Structure formats: structure tokens, C-alpha cells
Amino acid sequence: MNRFHQHLQRDLQMQGVGMTSQRTRERLVQRLVDQGVSNQQVLDLISHIPRHLFLDEALSHRAYEDTALPIGHGQTLSQPYIVARMTEVLIGAAAKLDKVLEIGTGSGYQTAVLSRVATDLYSVERIKPLQDRARQVLRQLSISNVRFHHADGGFGLPKLAPFDAILSAAAPAKVPEDLKQQLGEDGVLVIPVGENEQVLKLIVRKGDTNEFHEQILEPVKFVPLLQGVTR
Ligand code: SAH
Numbered sequence: 001m002n003r004f005h006q007h008l009q010r011d012l013q014m015q016g017v018g019m020t021s022q023r024t025r026e027r028l029v030q031r032l033v034d035q036g037v038s039n040q041q042v043l044d045l046i047s048h049i050p051r052h053l054f055l056d057e058a059l060s061h062r063a064y065e066d067t068a069l070p071i072g073h074g075q076t077l078s079q080p081y082i083v084a085r086m087t088e089v090l091i092g093a094a095a096k097l098d099k100v101l102e103i104g105t106g107s108g109y110q111t112a113v114l115s116r117v118a119t120d121l122y123s124v125e126r127i128k129p130l131q132d133r134a135r136q137v138l139r140q141l142s143i144s145n146v147r148f149h150h151a152d153g154g155f156g157l158p159k160l161a162p163f164d165a166i167l168s169a170a171a172p173a174k175v176p177e178d179l180k181q182q183l184g185e186d187g188v189l190v191i192p193v194g195e196n197e198q199v200l201k202l203i204v205r206k207g208d209t210n211e212f213h214e215q216i217l218e219p220v221k222f223v224p225l226l227q228g229v230t231r
Contacts, residue, residue, distance in 0.1 A: 103153030104169035108134025124153035
């Protein structure tokens with residue numbers, strides 16, 4: 001294959017063909033609207049970011065269904081609805097999104113969405129091969145404002161704190177105190193919490209005090225926030 005064909009193939013892959021076409025994506029966006037997602041910026045991002053690139057080829061024909069899908073290592077690519085919802089909540093609640101922390105890079109799909117609303121995004125993943133793959137896909141999409149960290153995100157990134165916003169894509173049994181402490185002035189944390197029964201929580205620091213306003217948004221289902229890292 002010569003360079004021209006390589007580029008052509010890449011362009012087709014990026015646009016998505018057949019089941020991954022723009023029309024299929026528009027149908028997904030309509031479903032999200034029907035479920036109550038209303039932030040236009042978020043809807044535009046979902047309609048433009050090629051979710052099929054974050055999946056194994058064997059699953060890419062299902063990329064625009066509104067479901068979580070396996071990405072290996074016992075982990076899942078989050079359901080588009082929840083990615084949209086969490087991003088919408090973050091945009092609505094945060095005073096600014098200059099410096100944002102994501103916990104649980106996974107496939108990198110939520111990372112790609114967040115990278116378009118944050119100025120600088122830090123994304124932590126405990127499973128090295130998932131991180132490597134996500135980094136590759138984001139590079140392919142020319143996304144360059146993301147710094148990847150291989151670490152246990154339950155402790156946040158203390159050396160890089162404070163953050164304007166923190167989003168976790170994995171659920172701890174209870175909200176880690178470290179994450180709250182790494183919020184800057186009026187900083188917001190969006191995080192699923194709980195073991196069998198989980199809820200999505202929005203936690204907002206009151207100004208520069210050590211007081212937090214906590215709100216339960218809705219029931220959710222996430223993979224657990226695990227301890228330690230794996231190679
Ligand atoms: N938004 C991602 C969700 C992936 S699932 C996507 O759409 O692909 C959640 C991810 O959190 C998994 O990749 C899992 O390995 C990671 N994770 C779980 N506990 C973690 C921890 N303590 N630190 C960092 N990442 C963690």
C-alpha cells in the first residue's frame with residue numbers, strides 16, 4: 001500500500017463507514033437528547049468524536065449503541081449517555097476548566113470528550129496497556145492537551161493539584177478524601193460512589209474553604225475504583 005492509500009484508508013477509518021457513519025452517530029445524539037442531555041457543546045462532541053476508534057475492530061459496529069462495551073482487562077468503555085451526562089454536569093458546575101483531572105482513562109473516549117472542554121487535562125489509569133492504547137488513539141485524533149499518568153487515581157495527583165474539576169470513571173465505596181482536598185477554589189468533583197448500589201455524586205468546594213456541598217444526581221453503574229497499579 002502506498003502513502004496515498006494509507007492516508008485514504010485512515011481518513012475512511014476516522015470518518016467511519018457503514019455502521020459507524022455520521023448518520024448512526026446522529027441517531028445516538030438524538031437518543032441522548034431524549035434522555036435529557038441538553039448541553040449543545042457536549043452533543044456536538046459526541047457527534048464528532050469517532051467512538052468506534054476506541055474499540056476493538058470486532059466491536060466497532062456497536063460503537064454508536066448507547067451501551068457500555070468491553071475494552072479488555074475486565075474494563076468497559078462507558079455508556080455514551082453517562083459520558084455526556086458527566087461532562088454536562090462538569091461544565092455546568094465548574095467556574096472554570098483550565099486544569100482538569102480524570103480518573104480511569106480506560107479506552108480514552110471520555111478523555112477525548114473532556115480534552116475538548118478542558119484547557120489542560122490530566123488522565124490517570126492503573127492498567128498500563130489500556131493507557132498505552134488510549135494514548136495512541138488520542139494521538140491519532142491529534143489531541144495534544146492530555147497528560148497521561150500511570151498511577152492509582154484514588155490518591156489523585158497531589159503534585160499537580162489543585163484542579164478546577166475532577167471526574168472519576170470508576171466507583172470507590174466512599175469518596176476519597178484526597179480527591180476532595182485536591183479541588184481548587186470552587187472546584188467540582190463528579191464521581192460514582194457505592195458498591196452494589198451506586199449513585200453519581202457532585203461535590204463542590206465552597207470558595208476556598210474546607211467545606212463542600214454534596215449532591216446526589218442519579219443511580220449509576222460503574223466498574224469499581226481498584227487499588228494499586230498493574231503493568
Ligand atoms: N471512561 C472510560 C471508562 C473506563 S472504565 C472509558 O469510557 O473507556 C474505568 C477505568 O478506571 C478502567 O480502565 C480502570 O482500569 C480504571 N481504574 C479503576 N481504578 C482505578 C484507580 N484506582 N486508578 C486509576 N484508574 C483506575
